[in-house]
Amino acid sequence: MNYVQRGFFWICVYLCMVLTPLFVLLLAPGPLGSGFWWDFSIALGFAGTSMMAVMFVLTARFRRAAAPFGIDLIYYFHRWIALVAFVFVLAHPLILIYLDPSLLSGKWPWVMPGYLLSGAFSVAALTTLVVTSLWRQQLKIHYDAWRIWHGLLAITALVLAIVHIEWVGNYVSSPWKRLLWLTISTCCLALLLYVRLIKPLVLLRHPYRVEQVVKEKGDAWTLVLRPEGHRGFTFMPGQFAWLTLWNSPFALKEHPFSISSSAIDTKTIHFTIKKLGDFTARIKDVVPGQTAYLDAPYGAFSIDRHPYSDYVFVAGGIGIAPIMSMLRTLADRGDDRSLLLIYAYKTWEGLTFREELEKLKEQLNLRVVYVLENPPDGWEGEKGFVTDDLLSRYLPGAPARYHYYLCGPAVLTTLVEKTLQRQGVPLYRIHSELFNLV
Numbered sequence: 001m002n003y004v005q006r007g008f009f010w011i012c013v014y015l016c017m018v019l020t021p022l023f024v025l026l027l028a029p030g031p032l033g034s035g036f037w038w039d040f041s042i043a044l045g046f047a048g049t050s051m052m053a054v055m056f057v058l059t060a061r062f063r064r065a066a067a068p069f070g071i072d073l074i075y076y077f078h079r080w081i082a083l084v085a086f087v088f089v090l091a092h093p094l095i096l097i098y099l100d101p102s103l104l105s106g107k108w109p110w111v112m113p114g115y116l117l118s119g120a121f122s123v124a125a126l127t128t129l130v131v132t133s134l135w136r137q138q139l140k141i142h143y144d145a146w147r148i149w150h151g152l153l154a155i156t157a158l159v160l161a162i163v164h165i166e167w168v169g170n171y172v173s174s175p176w177k178r179l180l181w182l183t184i185s186t187c188c189l190a191l192l193l194y195v196r197l198i199k200p201l202v203l204l205r206h207p208y209r210v211e212q213v214v215k216e217k218g219d220a221w222t223l224v225l226r227p228e229g230h231r232g233f234t235f236m237p238g239q240f241a242w243l244t245l246w247n248s249p250f251a252l253k254e255h256p257f258s259i260s261s262s263a264i265d266t267k268t269i270h271f272t273i274k275k276l277g278d279f280t281a282r283i284k285d286v287v288p289g290q291t292a293y294l295d296a297p298y299g300a301f302s303i304d305r306h307p308y309s310d311y312v313f314v315a316g317g318i319g320i321a322p323i324m325s326m327l328r329t330l331a332d333r334g335d336d337r338s339l340l341l342i343y344a345y346k347t348w349e350g351l352t353f354r355e356e357l358e359k360l361k362e363q364l365n366l367r368v369v370y371v372l373e374n375p376p377d378g379w380e381g382e383k384g385f386v387t388d389d390l391l392s393r394y395l396p397g398a399p400a401r402y403h404y405y406l407c408g409p410a411v412l413t414t415l416v417e418k419t420l421q422r423q424g425v426p427l428y429r430i431h432s433e434l435f436n437l438v
């Protein structure tokens with residue numbers, strides 16, 4: 001099966017998982033109907049709950065299911081579909097209260113019947129989860145703390161929703177409807193065990209050793225890791241890994257980084273990391289011999305998914321890392337197709353991999369255009385920012401026949417995407433890697 005067929009297959013699997021509880025709900029025997037809007041609100045509650053349950057599958061990072069889309073797209077989908085589930089779940093009690101205001105009258109939380117209380121707390125947990133996710137940065141919640149609370153709130157919301165469904169009981173009266181919700185609960189528990197226990201255990205048994213820590217231009221460091229006691233993994237150039245340092249995989253304190261080394265020689269794996277916050281600021285303190293863990297490979301940002309094309313790369317700052325992996329791989333393969341790299345950064349001195357790119361120009365049919373925000377005196381190359389005009393000057397004739405790989409700040413990738421689309425490049429030929437999943 002190719003990527004499109006596999007993608008279609010997994011979309012069907014997703015729809016089956018989300019819709020099955022709804023169809024089962026429609027089957028007899030069910031409670032007597034209480035009017036369209038009442039039944040509609042119940043259906044919304046069930047749909048929202050099954051979407052919440054499937055969210056655990058989406059974020060469990062199953063490589064086979066994620067491969068056709070790329071994990072970043074799955075996280076993006078997770079973010080939007082979670083909002084839809086939230087609207088469904090929230091609409092469920094609101095419609096019921098509108099239809100029957102007595103549901104609220106005099107029932108303060110401590111005198112509410114358990115079946116209502118579990119539902120109310122489930123909605124409260126979900127609301128907290130959505131608010132803290134949408135406005136995490138404004139609320140100044142650190143990513144690591146947010147991640148732990150995100151997981152706990154998701155489990156709480158789902159468990160309470162299932163308790164609410166079972167307690168109300170009307171719609172799960174037949175044994176096999178009960179069986180369905182029991183199966184959903186068991187699957188969620190199994191997923192939790194897989195993510196928190198089995199996967200970390202597998203990572204623990206496949207450690208990596210830091211071999212070198214190399215200072216790069218542009219406030220970046222390259223970590224060179226070697227698999228210890230196992231063969232490591234193969235990957236497509238441009239893919240990324242979840243890296244754990246200073247912790248065991250059970251701590252779930254992992255960070256995503258693109259692999260910057262060639263996909264041909266996988267004896268060592270390189271990551272080139274720029275200082276941004278707590279974790280990345282400590283990379284310079286990593287010492288050779290230190291243990292690391294890698295969950296990899298992930299991502300769909302790779303030339304190997306479109307092997308029969310010419311390529312244009314656009315990098316901004318540390319966005320050069322995955323592109324470097326692709327260029328190094330092409331060089332190792334002795335590839336001679338025509339390549340263009342537009343590489344934007346503030347200064348000439350800070351251009352990570354500048355010297356190696358100059359060498360790669362001799363090995364590959366590669367043209368590199370540097371775009372400097374603050375160029376040195378006497379600079380005759382491109383200055384300022386990547387603009388529409390600059391792109392139009394360098395984009396090769398018939399731009400629609402290339403595949404484009406963009407990685408860098410969102411302002412850069414968005415501008416380039418729009419320019420390419422205006423020039424008639426179809427969306428499926430434009431590939432962007434986002435460095436901020438959340």
Ligand SMILES: Cc1cc2nc3c(=O)[nH]c(=O)nc-3n(C[C@H](O)[C@H](O)[C@H](O)COP(=O)(O)OP(=O)(O)OC[C@H]3O[C@@H](n4cnc5c(N)ncnc54)[C@H](O)[C@@H]3O)c2cc1C
Pocket residue numbers: 072143144240253254255256257258259271272273274275276277278279280281318321322433434435436437438
């Ligand atoms: C697919 C992908 C590939 C990446 N490749 C590279 C690379 O090659 N080189 C590089 O320097 N950076 C890369 N990044 C960015 C890198 O993951 C973040 O800079 C790093 O995790 C920030 O952590 P921090 O604690 O230093 O900063 P913080 O200040 O804690 O976080 C800064 C931002 O980074 C994101 N972030 C922080 N922790 C995590 C985490 N555990 N998981 C996901 N996102 C997190 C959040 O959006 C956060 O707001 C990549 C990111 C992604 C998603």
